[in-house]
Amino acid sequence: MSGFSVSAVLAVFAGAFLLPVLLIPYVVWTYRRRGTLGYGHALIAAGAVVYFMAVWTYTILPLPDAAELACVDGGPAPQLVPFASLSDIDLAANGWRDPAMWQLVLNVCLFIPFGMLVRHLVPSLRPVWVVAAGAATSLLVELTQLTGIWGLYPCAYRTFDVDDLLTNTVGAAVGVAFAPVLRLVPGQQVLPQDRPRVVGRGRRVLGMAVDYVSVIVVSFAIYLPLALAARDGRWFGDDVPYTALYAWVTLAVAVVVLLGVPWFGGGVTPGQLTTFVRPVRVADQNPPRRAAMLIRWACGSGGYFVLLSLSAITGRPALSWVATAWLVVSVIVVVAVHPRGLSGYASGLTVADARDPSVVASRARAADPRSLARAVVFLLTALYLAITALTAVGTLVPAVGLAFGLLGALALVAATLALLPFLVATGVITVRREGLSAASVLPLGAAVGLIGLVVLLGVALAGGITWLMSVTLALVAVTGYLGFLFVAFLLYGQWYARRPPDLPVDAVVVLGSRVFDDRVPPLLAGRIDRGIEVLRASWQADPDAATVLVCSGGRGPDETVAEGDAMADYALARGVPQARVLRETASHSTQENLTLSKALLQRLGLGTSMVVATNDYHAFRAGIVAREQGVSAQVVGAPTARYYFPSAVLREFVGVLARNPLLHVGVATALALGVGALVQLLLG
Numbered sequence: 001m002s003g004f005s006v007s008a009v010l011a012v013f014a015g016a017f018l019l020p021v022l023l024i025p026y027v028v029w030t031y032r033r034r035g036t037l038g039y040g041h042a043l044i045a046a047g048a049v050v051y052f053m054a055v056w057t058y059t060i061l062p063l064p065d066a067a068e069l070a071c072v073d074g075g076p077a078p079q080l081v082p083f084a085s086l087s088d089i090d091l092a093a094n095g096w097r098d099p100a101m102w103q104l105v106l107n108v109c110l111f112i113p114f115g116m117l118v119r120h121l122v123p124s125l126r127p128v129w130v131v132a133a134g135a136a137t138s139l140l141v142e143l144t145q146l147t148g149i150w151g152l153y154p155c156a157y158r159t160f161d162v163d164d165l166l167t168n169t170v171g172a173a174v175g176v177a178f179a180p181v182l183r184l185v186p187g188q189q190v191l192p193q194d195r196p197r198v199v200g201r202g203r204r205v206l207g208m209a210v211d212y213v214s215v216i217v218v219s220f221a222i223y224l225p226l227a228l229a230a231r232d233g234r235w236f237g238d239d240v241p242y243t244a245l246y247a248w249v250t251l252a253v254a255v256v257v258l259l260g261v262p263w264f265g266g267g268v269t270p271g272q273l274t275t276f277v278r279p280v281r282v283a284d285q286n287p288p289r290r291a292a293m294l295i296r297w298a299c300g301s302g303g304y305f306v307l308l309s310l311s312a313i314t315g316r317p318a319l320s321w322v323a324t325a326w327l328v329v330s331v332i333v334v335v336a337v338h339p340r341g342l343s344g345y346a347s348g349l350t351v352a353d354a355r356d357p358s359v360v361a362s363r364a365r366a367a368d369p370r371s372l373a374r375a376v377v378f379l380l381t382a383l384y385l386a387i388t389a390l391t392a393v394g395t396l397v398p399a400v401g402l403a404f405g406l407l408g409a410l411a412l413v414a415a416t417l418a419l420l421p422f423l424v425a426t427g428v429i430t431v432r433r434e435g436l437s438a439a440s441v442l443p444l445g446a447a448v449g450l451i452g453l454v455v456l457l458g459v460a461l462a463g464g465i466t467w468l469m470s471v472t473l474a475l476v477a478v479t480g481y482l483g484f485l486f487v488a489f490l491l492y493g494q495w496y497a498r499r500p501p502d503l504p505v506d507a508v509v510v511l512g513s514r515v516f517d518d519r520v521p522p523l524l525a526g527r528i529d530r531g532i533e534v535l536r537a538s539w540q541a542d543p544d545a546a547t548v549l550v551c552s553g554g555r556g557p558d559e560t561v562a563e564g565d566a567m568a569d570y571a572l573a574r575g576v577p578q579a580r581v582l583r584e585t586a587s588h589s590t591q592e593n594l595t596l597s598k599a600l601l602q603r604l605g606l607g608t609s610m611v612v613a614t615n616d617y618h619a620f621r622a623g624i625v626a627r628e629q630g631v632s633a634q635v636v637g638a639p640t641a642r643y644y645f646p647s648a649v650l651r652e653f654v655g656v657l658a659r660n661p662l663l664h665v666g667v668a669t670a671l672a673l674g675v676g677a678l679v680q681l682l683l684g
Contacts, residue, residue, distance in 0.1 A: 019046055021213075024274065031274060035192055035195070036191045037202075044188075051117060055114070064157045078160035081162070104167055108170050108171040108174065110168060111171030114175055117175075117182075118175075120179045134169055196353040198362055206275055207271035207275040208334070208341075211271035214257055259293065259302060262279075277353065278352055279349045279352075280351070280359055292348060296347040300341065305323075307320070316395075318392035318396050321391050322388070328385075369496060370626065375489055375491075376488045379492070386408075423443040430647045442647050470677075471676065478671055503537055503541040505610055506610060507547060507609075508535045509594070515559055520570045528551075531571075532549065549576055551571060551582070551583055552584040562583075590621070594625060595631070612626065612636070615640045
């Protein structure tokens with residue numbers, strides 16, 4: 001590895017080491033000066049840390065061996081003549097590759113980021129002072145080289161060159177001129193410092209990160225002198241238990257910082273203090289009681305550090321796996337469920353903005369569940385927890401872990417083998433009952449695709465055809481990606497369809513589907529019955545609620561009446577008062593169902609909070625559409641006939657993927673190219 005590459009790697013590692021240490025002061029500064037932490041500004045600040053480490057590594061490293069350093073006449077003589085380097089340039093002989101020319105260019109380029117970053121991150125500093133700071137930094141570097149790192153070496157090991165100082169200063173000036181370019185980076189908003197805001201997921205996770213870093217930094221600061229004292233004072237004889245000592249220190253610091261500080265400071269941890277977050281009781285919005293603080297600590301960061309420390313103290317690595325799983329789940333709950341987090345649910349606490357004395361509008365709100373990304377996160381979390389649990393059990397009782405692992409592998413193989421006949425049987429039954437259509441043949445199409453993959457793989461293996469193996473395994477990777485998304489969509493979608501809605505609401509909207517003459521088929525009848533059930537539950541939750549039933553659906557080309565009219569007649573026949581039934585008869589898609597129903601409610605002067613009733617296979621996609629259209633809606637699902645469910649849910653899955661085609665095509669293409677290239681590399 002070249003010296004340039006070594007310096008780059010060292011700069012990245014040094015920056016990565018400093019970033020956690022600088023996290024706390026940076027968060028404090030940015031929240032007090034900018035009112036928030038923008039991801040763009042944070043990335044620029046992190047880049048500045050790595051850059052300054054790079055300046056240090058490029059100009060100081062590599063360090064010479066003192067024994068081999070030639071210190072004749074005090075080492076290399078300083079070059080104090082301005083612009084003397086220009087005489088070394090010989091373009092006639094060397095052309096554009098002239099090393100002296102590139103030395104000057106690179107010296108200018110080295111300090112362009114200095115001017116850009118300092119001017120952007122410290123806008124109160126006038127340009128002339130930024131350039132002066134660049135000159136001073138360059139002078140410090142040159143003097144460090146001239147003095148042999150301030151006497152660490154007997155003489156200079158690099159040449160002090162005044163032209164380096166001049167070109168670096170020019171680079172800083174050029175950087176100041178280009179500093180406005182950094183304003184184009186998104187995520188650098190500035191908000192009023194005293195304006196309360198809803199506590200979001202990002203702010204909550206940032207506070208958790210500050211708490212974590214606080215414990216680690218303080219623990220290391222205490223542990224290092226303790227470890228040295230234990231070694232020199234022979235506290236433990238010749239064998240100092242460094243790991244156990246650090247674990248005990250970490251546990252003590254976690255108790256003091258994450259429990260003691262909130263205990264005597266109104267329940268606020270250091271991370272919450274730096275991000276303007278405070279815990280409050282869900283019931284009455286008051287500060288937490290101490291019992292709740294203890295529960296929050298035990299079920300949150302305290303539980304993590306206790307398990308991690310016990311793992312090191314007792315020598316049981318399984319506990320560290322459990323601790324890591326605990327941490328991952330805690331973050332996932334904050335990101336994907338609610339910013340109050342796992343510890344908040346356990347202790348009855350939530351979080352609000354510390355600048356809002358009334359806690360009216362600044363309380364954290366639940367994350368929107370209507371997202372395929374959330375489904376993917378939950379499935380990944382479930383898989384991670386399963387693997388973690390299996391690993392932990394295998395560590396403690398290897399035989400039990402092996403047994404569970406074999407059972408899991410057998411279940412996966414059995415499910416894969418059963419998939420093909422299931423898809424074929426489902427496709428045949430659906431075609432017989434529903435006729436030929438794009439939806440009814442989806443199971444058969446999926447089965448044919450899987451059979452084709454198996455055949456291609458067999459041919460490639462039997463014939464030893466490398467390119468065919470690459471193509472086939474690339475297709476297998478894409479199929480695996482789609483299969484993972486489908487499992488996430490299926491499992492999460494079924495959970496979503498069965499969630500109990502928050503009642504009361506202003507309206508229950510039933511989404512239409514095909515009717516035959518004026519007859520409501522069983523599929524649609526299930527939707528209406530589910531909607532009526534929710535309607536009556538809303539009335540029961542608040543007898544004064546004026547919840548209405550909106551029957552939404554236009555007239556299709558093969559229908560004699562509008563779906564909304566047929567649905568309304570069905571609801572009236574089931575005892576729903578006519579005054580509580582509204583008809584929306586212009587929509588022809590889920591999107592129009594939602595937007596036109598909302599417009600109807602607004603036109604009548606009614607509220608627009610709603611529960612949408614549809615079938616279970618359609619509920620998740622309907623929720624996603626509602627979120628995209630800005631409709632405040634919960635979606636509930638009615639059961640679907642078993643024979644129809646597989647083809648219907650496959651159709652809905654395709655519909656969800658089609659809402660972000662570029663994303664999924666891009667991921668699938670990257671997977672295919674990556675796997676294909678890897679196979680070609682390994683087998684070629």
